[in-house]
Amino acid sequence: MKNKIFLYLFLFVSLICLYLFVSSNNIVKAGSEKISKLEKQVEVLKDSVQTSTLKVLDMQYFSLENNDDALAYFDHLDLENPAGYIADKLLETNAQKGDNPLVPYEGMQNDFKINKIKVLNHKWILTDFSDGKYWGELLIRYELKDDLGVDFTLVDHLLYTRSN
Known part of the structure; x- marks a missing residue:
């Protein structure tokens, strides 16, 4: 067992x-x-x-932040973020009553204001503007002065047309 x-x-x-x-x-x-x-x-x-x-x-190829040669242009100005400073100065032009003075069109729905900004280098800016319904783009030349003032000059522009 x-x-x-x-x-x-x-x-x-x-x-x-x-x-x-x-x-x-x-x-x-x-x-x-x-x-x-x-x-x-x-x-x-x-x-x-x-x-x-x-x-x-x-x-990022066409960007001030990644362009050492263009950034060297701002070395003497003691700016920590040149692209941000220039974009802020450009946005200040929106504060004026009515259309932005850099936009060569009259707003159809509202006033044309600059929305997006791309600082390409030490001389040019590409922007987008809109009135809420219609939109376009601007190519702007700028000059940053030693006193940190910025002059903007419109180089070219376009307004997209809506096809309904």
């Missing part, structure tokens, strides 16, 4: 070991599949990040 108990106990332990072996093998396979899927996703994300980085660098 004692031998049979040991035999049954041995068989029961063997079945448990077999079950553990098979289930751990399945767990390892599932984990390996998950890892390979995640590695593929990481590669896709790396490519996406690289593409996005190149796009951002391309968009």
